[in-house]
Amino acid sequence: MDREDIEFDAEGVTLRGWFYPAAGGGRRAPCVVLAHGWASTKEMYLDDFAAVFAAAGLASVVFDFRGFGASDAAAGKPRREIDPWEQIRDYQHAITYAGNRPDVDADRIGLWGTSYSAGHAFAVAAMDRRVKAIVGQTPLISGRRTFEAFVRADIVNPALELLATDRAARARGETPGMIPVVTKDPTAMAALPTAESYAYFTIARRDRNPAWLNEVTLRSMEHMYGYEPGPYLPKISPTPLLMVVAPYDRLTPGEWALAAYETAAQPKKLVMLPGGHFSVYTGESFKLASSAARDWFAEHLLAR
Template identity: 65%
Template sequence: MREDISFDAEGATLRGWFYAPDGDANGGHPCVVMAHGFSAVKEQHLDDYAEVFAAAGLACVVFDNRGFGASDAAPGKPRQEIDPWEQIRDYQHAITYAQSRDDVDADRIGAWGSSYSGGHVYVLGAIDRRVKAVSGQAPLVSGRRGFESLVRIDAWGPTWEAFAADRLERARGGEPAMMPVVTEDPTQPAALPTPDSYEWFTRTARDRAPSWRNEVTLRSVELLQGYEPRAFLPLISPTPVQMVVTPNDRLIAGELAAAAYETAVHPKKIVIAPGGHFDAYQGPGFEITSAAARDWFVEHLQAGKH
């Protein structure tokens, strides 16, 4: 069963869905909190994952990141701005919301993320001990590496100059500079200038997620550049951590994620899924990634059932 939900995140109202598994909730269900990656909204396949989890007895809190989809931006802040640390704090607000429900067991909370939010849940697992299991799918583990991979080296200087100019304009009360998330021509400026990004975002926006907008603030890319979730991987233990990697991922460097996994401390598990970054959401890739996360949460959250 799915219901629409909303909850406060220090002045921003976040909206999403709560999935309740069938069956008796005596003592409350274990619950997984879930949000999407860079600019994506919940309709871009998070419902598919939540349905798999709920069928296994896991409740789910699925929400849009602040300023995206159905969720509000904080007062005085622009929409379409991606601040990774704000998004991590919003995961914490989602956990608090889940724990406030009578049909959730407050002591059995898991965190799932994909791509950008795959990195978020590793930070979350290291700093918030309410989280009892973590699964990150095709995770971004280094914003610096992401920036260097996605922005041509001869454009680094002009990009840094644009960051500085945007900060000055915003300080004067001007509007934030914006840029496309994806573009059909990968030589043109975009936050995610890869052909598979363009295909996935435009197709899912057309078929599933009309609320998705092909723009983010320029500052979103500046904030990406300074974000290093891999530093938190060794700090997650003793919370169980899973990484689902697509080795052919050319958007966030699958091999870098796999190398970062080696720095995590047990209990941990790595799962290799076929294809590239967006293959995780569909076809055989979805079957593998959703089942891996489901089994991880069932193992580590259901085991503590009262």
């Protein structure tokens, strides 16, 4: 499918991505804005979701957050630093870019997020009424609970001390500390210390983005520890919400997502998928997740 390489400004930072036109063309189409989760780039399967949406008559803006993939980092900031609030603003800049395109209907914009970025999508949808429909799949609900679930109880305090040491070092002008996103050794320190995470990133790098680097800044972990997108869910209404949950998800536990879903008001819908956190990107779970999102956006954007 034809797509256009794009770039747009985000408070002085150039973000880059792809624009997928809606099938049919010749009209101002509804548009879905997509960005990936923790440390991933757009090449890691987001093109597959955008192609499904485009075939249904939904344009897509797919982009990399600042400091990742094709996008620039802010002046004086390191690459591969995950600041959830900067990423939330990047989503809003992408919405602005989409709405300013002559081939997009600015009154019919949807937002799609996955894992960490699903939490961002909840926050944006609660604050920014330009979003007319939202999909969050395998969502992060609580950064602190997730951090504490990853880190053994006996090393939580040493880990927090490490983050404080890195903060002091950066204040002295030293190079930011980095941590691997994943490791093969489950006992080694990593941002996502699970076998499922290692398998996903290993395969995605091999098959989709060989240039992907297996590291994020230590401060990214500090940001996650203080990030709580779950409380935004009750504030999303009246924007229609679709939540896609994998009950066997152990990275962002499915039971946390289900409990958070109950706090959201109508209109909303829940879709349950087989498999774990990363199953949604390939195979049968991808077909189910992408078709559920396509149908949700079609119902609430194409029909407007």
